[in-house]
Amino acid sequence: MPSPQPICNLSDDALDWQVLLHSGHASPADRERYQRWCQLSPAHAEAGREAEGLWEEIGHAPISQGQATVPEPRSKRRWAMSIAASLVLLIVGYSGWQQMPVWLADYRTAIGEQQRVTLADGSQVTLNSASALSVAFSARERRVRLQAGEA
Known part of the structure; x- marks a missing residue:
């Protein structure tokens, strides 16, 4: 768990906090400790803001109101399953259309x-x-x- 370090490691600590808070495993106590860490000094607060900004730039959600939020990933598997289901429906529909005269x-x-x-x-x-x-x-x-x- 991140802890107060010399100023030269504040950026690393702030990034460690972002990883923890966005991991889905952060507890309310972890979020409180992060808020306290940010309040230790203006340098801590600035490192926290920079890390949050970096996290946003790489496509992750920002921390809002002290709560870490993890965006729902756009799964390639979900996309592939949707395409596969569409193809199955298309094939079944076409087959049914072709067989309609036989059924009737x-x-x-x-x-x-x-x-x-x-x-x-x-x-x-x-x-x-x-x-x-x-x-x-x-x-x-x-x-x-x-x-x-x-x-």
């Missing part, structure tokens, strides 16, 4: 399954494995569309 088909078979289907007009269709068929009958036409697989 009137008749479908699973992998390894075959099925004979009798349509509303009496005609029959045999669906092979992993196939999908959409049917639309009207008074004027009979529309049968193979969405996937073989029929």
Whole structure:
């Protein structure tokens, strides 16, 4: 723990205090001791201000109201996880969009399954494995569309 030293080491001590206060392990007693250290002399106070300024310049939060605050780091891992999640959603969404006609088909078979289907007009269709068929009958036409697989 930093302690009063000769003036030539005040800068080093002030930096040691900044490291401790921003480490996340500083206790209220540590913060009080830092405030008392800064009040030992004008040189101590100046060294403390310089160290706080240096800490701010290197991108750390200043000590406010005697409380050390540590900024939340911008984690590269969090960024990478966000990109990975976005890619997964994009792939799943694209796949779902591509498979939509199969899911909405009137008749479908699973992998390894075959099925004979009798349509509303009496005609029959045999669906092979992993196939999908959409049917639309009207008074004027009979529309049968193979969405996937073989029929």
